[in-house]
Amino acid sequence: MAKHSHHFVETFDGFSGYGLDRTTDEITLQLYLQKFSDDRLMETILKRMTDDELTELFDIISKLLKKYLSEPEYHQLFLKDE
Structure with a gap:
């Protein structure tokens, strides 16, 4: 069984955008961080x-x-x- 999860990014279908309000900022950061930590993306960015x-x-x-x-x-x- 996996110890780590990234369910939010897979299931969220609402509005995201930074700077509107605290709730939307938190949602947007969670989406960005979960997308950012994707294995393929990290392999690409870290090398650069x-x-x-x-x-x-x-x-x-x-x-x-x-x-x-x-x-x-x-x-x-x-x-x-x-």
Whole structure:
């Protein structure tokens, strides 16, 4: 059984666009992030990014994880520890 899911991007059929309101912004970011993390897309983009860009993206993601998740949430939701 898969540990990761991307159901939202597969089932959402509403409006998306950034800057209208908080709810639509959250929906749009979730769609973009799920599309962005697609294996084929990542294989393409990561090879083209500079070392500095890789570091910058890693730092942003790490900062968000540290800021918004407790240690147990980090293990449960991100690492998918059992």
